[in-house]
Amino acid sequence: MSTTQTGIDFIGAGWNYPLGTDATGGIALVTREREIEQAIRLILGTAVGERPMRPEFGCRIHDHVFNTPSSATAGQIGYDVRQALDRWEPRVDVLDVAVGFDAMESGVLYIDIRYSIRGLNDPRNLVFPFYVIPAQPENGGA
Template identity: 65%
Template sequence: MREEFIGAGWAFPVHTDVTGSIALVAGEREVIESIQLILATAPGERPMRPEFGCAIHDLVFASADAATAGQIAYEVRLALDRWEPRIAVSDVVVSFDRADRGTLLIEIRYLIRGDNDPRNLVFPFYVIPAHDGGDGAIEQDGV
């Protein structure tokens, strides 16, 4: 029953399998690829489905700070609640990569509906990092 609920679909990115057919994914892998696809798609990017995606792409030029992290967490939860009905999102945690100031790590904690096995997925999101212009003031790169 669980496999029927999750289903199967084309692998992303689309490629062929060893037989030359379109590669398919099923089960947990199908859900993971669906989450990644939702987060990687900006609303308006798909002409036939302009509302599909996640609005985090509007925050690429935002400062890498707590306010931006909170907005990203909100947008991720909103998009997954709307576009991925097979999961129940329990938490979205956005943290800063210690090695790269321009990378925010989005950790999504979720359950596949009908399953009692908690899962998580980390999705990197890149912003333009702020830098010190030498006078002590923080400036946003590219602004």
């Protein structure tokens, strides 16, 4: 089976993020599934409006940094993740997005994304930690 039949040509290759060099001193590249994983992390890690030349790029999860943890917040974060990946990562189909509040006291939400690479029967998942500002006591702790 050729790579065209498996969909590997569709995945492609890209620069490693963060940018680095390989053993030969050239720009380090990533390929296949690793390139898609890095692209997803880049999309989710970029706030909409952060890039001056591409102000629409990114994900709106950063709008929820100060929200209180609730099922409504989790639902909105899941919706924002799905919208961003549908728009900016055409190589994947998002199967599910789950938001976990397991480490909320330390200000961490875990976004578990289940996806499949289009053209391949290869379900994958990625857990993206999202950091929020924990609520402060009303009286300042006194």
